[in-house]
Amino acid sequence: MAYDLVGAERPNALAELLRHAEGYYPVLRELRRIAAPGKPMFKGIDVASARAIIVDVLRALLARDVRAVAPSAQVLLSTDPLLEQLSCVDGTFIAGTAYGAHPLNPTTFIPLSAFHTYLLAEKRGEFMAIVSALGASELALSDAQSSRERSGADAGLRELTGQAQLGVKAGQGSGSAAAFDLSAHFGPPRGPIGVPDGMRWVRREPMWQRMIDERLQRNILSLEVEFTYASDFSINASLAAVLEEVGIGLGGTFEASETLRQTYRVVFHERT
16 A cells, blocks of 8 residues: 555565555555545655655564565575675674675675765775875875765655655765865885785776876876765665665664765875
């Protein structure tokens, strides 16, 4: 009925769950009242007035069988053997919490609350490690632009279920990616210059690759290079708001993504 109200197809097994969920009957009676004759399904209904009821149904369904309500999500039980092949950046997975897969390492998961702050810090650390290993003497910010995920953006159930939308409001989150400045000074390299092992982000950053090539092949002594964080990887405030609305934890206060573009001037030591 919740999906009928918003004109969406039901996920697999949802009808079966509704038939067997005795505790949902009072909610379903209220849904039928809202969708009574004279109130056309979805086209004429005030979805906002039915949102709380629909969310209550989804919350109860998630508690009963989250895989049926959100078939596109990867849901693991504590006894699932697949957990042995996965890792969490916090060390231990917490039941009832949503995680996002690392975009460059799909077996590593990050709590949704810290998804963007973790990735930004990791990318920042890798950038610093590469610049230092190439024999930089100075790193200075020369230009920066940033734009934060818009506060109050409409959240949709589509992010959770692949189905219809509801008028849930998403908060902005806290923190600011634009607050950091990677300016630094480095001493002379103690050994051969090169790219450290285990770097993940460099494969997706053509400007970083250009810096590496220019330094290693042409022994360039200075250049400008861009540091960006421009994708939300489908982890956004809309998704966070819907998950919290239906009772799924995020692992803390959600930190919204921020499109960040910074240009740095890198000066290198003379190679000996």
